Amino acid sequence: MRRFERKQNIFRNKDALGESYQPDQIEERDEEIEEYMDALQPVVDGWEPNNIFLYGNTGVGKTAVTDYLLDRLQDDVADYDDVDLSVISVNCKTLNSSYQVAVELVNKLRPAGGEISSTGYPQQTVFKKLYGELEAIGGTILIVLDEVDSIGDRDELLYELPRARANNNLDSTKVGVIGISNDFKFRDQLDPRVQDTLCERELQFPPYDAPELENILESRAEIAIAEGAVEQGVLNFCAALAARDSGSARQALDLLRLAGEIAENREADLIERDHVEAARSRLEQERVEEGMRELTTHGRLALLAVISKAAKDETPSRTREIYEEYTALCDSSGTDSLAQRSVHNHLSDLRMLGILSAYENRSGSRGNYYSYELDVPFTSAIEAMSDVLRLESEIETIREIASMNNVA
Ligand SMILES: Nc1ncnc2c1ncn2[C@@H]1O[C@H](COP(=O)(O)OP(=O)(O)O)[C@@H](O)[C@H]1O
Ligand SMILES: [Mg+2]
Structure with missing residues (x-):
């Protein structure tokens, strides 16, 4: 009997729904495209490019429209002999400083084998190497820094690049930076001098x-x-x-x-x-x-305490009991524990996140109390925790207890 069989009755080209697919056609963004083209026009005219800052929530077409327009731009300027355009794109998602972005740019521009290491050089040395590579290419160069907000406040490159010509670091090369951000706050937190240059043209893509x-x-x-x-x-x-x-x-x-x-x-x-x-x-x-992966350490430990109760088949469980579990986990991880009140706050945060559900119990003379249980499958909770917490043996024990209790 065959183990694998082709299933193609639903999809014709499933890849076209994937992350890396580049559409040939952009829908519904006519106005934004017009504004974007206007910002890129100096490239066609042979002048120095504008620096462009493009922002909008994730999934609103920033990358798709940028790729689409820069492809068209490269095709169309090919007709003009006096414009020699190169485009270099870097996704900054996994790069969290100017330094790392600069190294990535240098390595993109160097032939295979000539890459530099991502540590060890002073930042200015890396910038110099980058200018060297840019000069070697010459002409007009657009540098796309996608998801640039992930460099946080280590943004020196955004100060350097747009000024490279004025500071005589570049001679024959015209550089324009296109910074793309999912987070508008990123713009506000930039040094005002960076804002002035990088955000020469600002484009916003609404949801x-x-x-x-x-x-x-x-x-x-x-x-x-x-x-x-x-x-x-x-x-x-x-x-x-x-x-x-x-x-x-x-x-x-x-x-x-x-x-x-x-x-x-x-x-x-x-x-x-x-x-x-x-x-x-x-x-x-x-x-x-x-x-869950974004929780603070104590948020994670509070959650792990509930997970541990769940493994024992003891949820919903009262705050006081969860707290005991929590302090034990703090002890074994060498973390100072917080007061019960603070842990209770973490538990309500976890409830807000939809990770826990809570019940209010009325108990006559002793007032009301809350009890909590997981609102997500046990397995995904413990998987997520074992990815983020370095408590291998505790987590292993919890798994064993869970399997003894047939909790899955
Ligand atoms: N206007 C559009 N027309 C066609 N496809 C689009 C459009 N906007 C977004 N998409 C598609 O939606 C997905 C997310 O868009 P993307 O450009 O990656 O968003 P962003 O970069 O803003 O996070 C991609 O697959 C992209 O091709
Ligand atoms: Mg994008």
């Missing part, structure tokens, strides 16, 4: 509304999904869910993709509303897991 998302989904579904494999109203439903939550095309596309996978696994002929519902709850759970 999409439901009809816009539906159009984006429709044009993508045509490429990605087999003919007739989407039930009437499903795209509308995905668009409505994403519009209500984030206005992100990424979220809408993720919902559709996962709904399609669920349909496939259930051997359905087409994607139905139920599949979207299932996809929605699964994506929600993933988001909660991400939330």
Whole structure:
């Protein structure tokens, strides 16, 4: 018997719903595109480029529109012999300082084998090397720093690059920086001198509304999904869910993709509303897991205390009992424990995040008290914790207790 069998009744090109797919066509962004083109016009005219700062929530098309326009720009300036345009793009997500971004840029520009190491050089040396590489290319160079907010306040490069010409670090090369940020606050926290230069042209992409998302989904579904494999109203439903939550095309596309996978696994002929519902709850759970990773140490320990109670099949569990568990965990991790009151605050935060649920119990003379239990599957909670807490043996013990109690 075959173990693997091809399933292609739902998707025609599933990759077209994925992270790395670049659409040939951009929907619903005409005004933004016009403004963006206007900011890029000096490149075509042979002048020094504007520095551009583009911001908007995740999934609103910042990267897609930038890639699309810069491709067109490169095609179109090829007609002018006196414009020699190069584009260098770096995603800063995993780079959290100017230094690392500068090293990444240098290494992108150097031939394989000539890369420099990401530690050890003084910052100014790395900047000098970068100028050397830029000069070697010459002409007009647009440097795209996507998700640039992740460099935080270590933003010297954003001060340096736009001034490289004025400071005689660049001679024959015209450099423009396009900074893209998911976080508008990033702009405000920049040094005012950086703001002035980097944000020469500022573009904002607003969230999409439901009809816009539906159009984006429709044009993508045509490429990605087999003919007739989407039930009437499903795209509308995905668009409505994403519009209500984030206005992100990424979220809408993720919902559709996962709904399609669920349909496939259930051997359905087409994607139905139920599949979207299932996809929605699964994506929600993933988001909660991400939330767990962002907790503070004490938030995590408080959560681990509840997880430990759950493993013993003792939840819902009262704050006082959770607190005992928590102090024991603090002891074994060598962390000073907080007072019960503060732990109670952490527990209510966890409730707000949708990680715990709480019950208020009335107990006559002794007043009311709360008890808590996990509001997420035990397995995903303990998985998430073992990723973020260095308490291997405690977590292993909790797993063993859970399996003894058939808690899964
Ligand atoms: N206007 C649009 N037309 C077509 N596809 C879009 C549009 N906006 C976003 N997308 C798609 O949605 C997803 C998220 O967009 P992206 O550009 O990565 O968002 P951002 O960079 O703002 O986080 C990508 O798959 C992208 O191709
Ligand atoms: Mg992006």
